[in-house]
Amino acid sequence: MARRILIVLTLLLGLFISSPAQAASGFRAVDITGADGVVLKATVIAPSTAGRHPAVVLPSSWGLNDLEYLAQAKKLAGRGYVVVSYTPRGWWLSGGEIDTAGPKDMADLTKVIDWTVANTVADPDRIGAAGISYGAGISLLGAAFDSRIRAVGVLSGWTDLVQSLYADSTRHRQSAGLLELAAQLVGRPSAELTANMADFNAGRDVADVMNWAAVRSASTYLDKINANRPAVLIANGWGDTFFPPNQLVDFYGKLTTPKRLELRPGDHAIAELTGVLGLPNEVWTSLYSWLDQNLAVAPTSTGSVFLKPLNAAAETYPTWSAQTTSLRRYGLGRIRGLDGTGLLGGAVSTGWTRKLPTDADTLASGGLVLITNGAAAITGQQPSVWLPFVDRGRAGVWASERSSTVQRIRGVPAVHLELSGTEATGTVVAYLYDLDLVGNAKLITHAPASWLTSTGKVDLRLPATAYDLPAGHSLTLVVDTVDPLHYEENPSGKTITIGGGSYVDVPLR
Known part of the structure; x- marks a missing residue:
């Protein structure tokens, strides 16, 4: 009935x-x-x-x-x-x-x-x-x-x-x-x-x-x-x-x-x-x-x-690769200044390290399954955090210089992290943000990566995205070790050390 x-x-x-x-x-x-x-x-x-x-x-x-x-x-x-x-x-x-x-x-x-x-x-x-x-x-x-x-x-x-x-x-x-x-x-x-x-x-x-x-x-x-x-x-x-x-x-x-x-x-x-x-x-x-x-x-x-795209008009291409016309590599640099933020950009550098605790979450997050990204589709606004509230004692944060022109991100960004002294198992989570002038950071894409045997590096393809980074904004990478969307493989009470030679590759149009 x-x-x-x-x-x-x-x-x-x-x-x-x-x-x-x-x-x-x-x-x-x-x-x-x-x-x-x-x-x-x-x-x-x-x-x-x-x-x-x-x-x-x-x-x-x-x-x-x-x-x-x-x-x-x-x-x-x-x-x-x-x-x-x-x-x-x-x-x-x-x-x-x-x-x-x-x-x-x-x-x-x-x-x-x-x-x-x-x-x-x-x-x-x-x-x-x-x-x-x-x-x-x-x-x-x-x-x-x-x-x-x-x-x-x-x-x-x-x-x-x-x-x-x-x-x-x-x-x-x-x-x-x-x-x-x-x-x-x-x-x-x-x-x-x-x-x-x-x-x-x-x-x-x-x-x-x-x-x-x-x-x-x-x-x-x-x-x-x-x-x-x-x-x-x-x-x-x-x-x-x-x-x-x-x-x-x-x-x-x-x-x-x-x-x-x-x-x-x-x-x-x-x-x-x-x-x-x-x-x-x-x-x-x-x-x-x-x-x-x-x-x-x-x-x-x-x-x-x-x-x-997440924040632009619809586009059509004959092939997937046709949307990307260049690939820009952003090197991760030494932490600078009093805010605990490193430079994202320039040549890949060496001679620095950043330790992250394995069992400490931050405000950087992928949100809740279905709810967070579902609401973003309805409102047209990406999930965001206020970047100064992301605890630098729990996360690595790197921000690029502010561009004078729009950066049209199209394709699959990739993150390469050089690691040292890793445990046998572990997890890191990488978030790519759009940071405005007052500290609001909108999530562009993110993903975790884990290892089940000790490793000296992580190569992570972030989920494909299409996003226009406005002029005057900063492309920002946050790396921590916990996100409620995923199981993590980190032992409690340990650290993960990220070091020189790390970078982010960003596909641009």
Whole structure:
């Protein structure tokens, strides 16, 4: 009964929001038999006009169900698509246990496509798959295993689950914890998922967890995806705390299929959210265009990159690398003056050190998963700190000279830190800020890096970003050892020493 009430309310909302270009049949709830007999709950809507139509399969997001896409399914049906949205196994009323986009989920997706072709007016030669988050990951992975998928929409999805869990050897605490909580509340976690999450949280059997995650990573099957040649749209947020953009950028660069990459401000699934509610939304509008282009008899799409910078107008490039025209190296220098701040810039220097305590946090922070970067996307203001309040006894701070012109940062900044006397394990966290004249520092990008065997250096690729550093502002690096977003590998009561030879590489346009 609750399911039917939600369907009716969503349909009524859709009537007030927009009128479809074509008449569509009403939603109907169906049961689809997946792999090994598991029953998957699904909803179907189709154009009411005669003939075969392109079809889109929408697997629901982690923690949600097939009703998630009701508003968008209505819009797509109005554009002439058969739409089948379904709840993956282990969630809500679908049978089985959560497979986390594993082999059973891939087999289920093929069964859903089989059912769609056999039971609707779907054209078997024009099948697409799309979704948000979990649905995005299943759709992209599915394109490696079912060549009937001709177009894919990856909205806030992942391409490398190993990187999502262990980027730069650092475990992502808050995002993984939130996913685990959702599985416990509205899903039925498999023994495999439970065991791997327990190992992940305990920091043990890392190789086994990585192998489990690799099976669930599209990057593992890149050759198959390229061979099948689906047209792939990847849309994500600069500040996605679940699936930061670098893995998507790297995957996009290796795709040889028709492809498009879009990056916008915000955290996980924030950019798509208003579209789920049936409101106008540019991510979903882009998906409509992508499907229209690539489910035609002769696809017309080519590679392209769309970027909406954190604080500038949208830009389009033919390739990812085209946005970057130069790379500037900022050397880290000796601490100067009474404020405990070093110079960021000039030649890479030697002969200095900076010790950081391993168990002391500072005001420099990535914030809260979903909340901080999500709010920034809505307000247009990056999270910020007042830099004088960042404790120099707990952090290293380096600030550049103030430029007389705007510095257009475009691409993936990189941090190289020379270390001495490190413990066997450790973690540092690097934050790149925009510092104004009165001490307000807006976060541009940040990331942690850990080591599990003693090392003399850290090389860290910060998450990709697009940000205009205003004239008169200072590019500022803060390094500390703790951030609540992540597990850290530091022993208590020790220090990490950063020294000469350290630098930051910043891509500029």
